[in-house]
Amino acid sequence: MFDFLVPLHLCERSIQPLNHTVALKTDGTLWAWGGNNLSQLGDGTTTTRNTPIRIGTANDWKNIAATGYHTIAIKTDGTLWAWGRNTHGQLGDGTTTTRSTPTQIGTATDWQTIAAGENHTIAIKTDGSLWAWGNNNYGQLGDGTITNRSTPRQIGTETDWQTIAGAGLHTVALKTDGSLWAWGDGTNGQLGDDTFLAKTIPTQIGTDTDWKTIGHGRYHTVAI
Template identity: 35%
Template sequence: MWGDNGSGQVGLGTEGGKASKAMKVAKLENVIGAAMGKSHTLAVTQDGQVWSWGYGYFGQLGDKNRTFSTYPTPEKVPNLNSVVAVAAVDNFSMALKKDGTIWRWGGSSSGVEPQKLSLTGISAIAQGSSSSVGIALRSDGTVWDLHGKQVQGLDGVVAISQGNGFSAALRKDGTVRTWGGNYYGQLGDGTTTNRETPVMVKGLDEVEAISVGEYHVIAMKKDGSVWAWGDNREGQLGDGTKINKQSPVQLAGIDAAGIAAGNNYGMALQKNGTVWSWGNNSFAQLGDGTIEGRTVPVLGTQQGHKIHQINQT
């Protein structure tokens, strides 16, 4: 991990400062997924256990013995097992179990114990901000909000992601649907009109993966090309400008195997195992050894390790 470590969220056993280069998280092995909130981190391991570290004042670490302080070393979340995926946003945490149920905790010092939500048959979860109602993908390809309301006019979905006040869904036909706020053009339909129901992203097909930042979206096509649209005030679209885009633009020189969007930055995992990043870098989140913002992708410093998966906050 790398980036802001003010609350120990990088997991180095210490807190404070920034990790501008990739560092190995203490105590963790066999990790299959991770998620980062505002100042805390979650990881799920192959045995279905969830580990948490960082800021604990709002119960987001899921452990009554780790509240009202910061905890820079990963520890297991008690009484939570058979987990296959995790999500984190602001001061909240979520876990998806193998049985298709969602468990959520955090938000206040009294919200430490994971609570089961009413939705069942879930295969993926996403929440982009504490003010947004999170979304869940059912195994039948339909999308629901975490209050149990189905998103109308949307089926055949294979992946979901969510930003601040808007959402995106990837359909099995390789097209992308978006809905919600559109002030920065983040819906990618060529307008800045808000949409209550899903619309198709303009001029984009054969998409294999999507990832949503605060107000921008990154998509990876089957051919490894990476495309982005929406808010670009920090260069988070990686196209060499700081001009917002209402339709997808292609990033130059990227042949990706994976993507991740942070609040106002982006990352791509190249097929050769290197990580390239762009956008805001105030907390060293680009991992290039500096705190200088970038409008085009730059190579991160992974200390000679071949990276297999990337996640963001």
């Protein structure tokens, strides 16, 4: 797929802070606090909370990811749940409707790993396949387009994805062979491919196969 620069009218560079926190306790309960103007806490309100508040009564939460104004979570049974802002389809429920409580996404029970970008979501299933949905104006979903997706869409056909990190407008991932991959917004060099261009499909960064851990800021990436 070709490199490209995105026209300015497609850009979304919000200056609002990323202002909420979610956490799991050892007993599997879900807690959240902070900004809640778009129901990103999941407590059924839009009330800001300055101390941790328990979300629902379930005690089978396993993994969580939150950034921007939406939250994604996986339960121990492999089901996928989401809530908060949904203007770009980043919750994955086939709508653009904001959800104020955890909402199950589809019926699949094989979700393993999740990550959240500013307005997009990325996930890996237990078979190692890669999935993405939500905002895609910089190609951050990796499906070769700049079309938003409101339901999970498989990215490519590979089944060797291991770790993912969703940043503001770009995505970074590791494969099981230790190789490093990135796609989406590259205007600040955050993809690491020696360009300042966006990429719409997963692009290998260098040839090293000893990458272990990845992390990100909104406009930069770090790795070990």
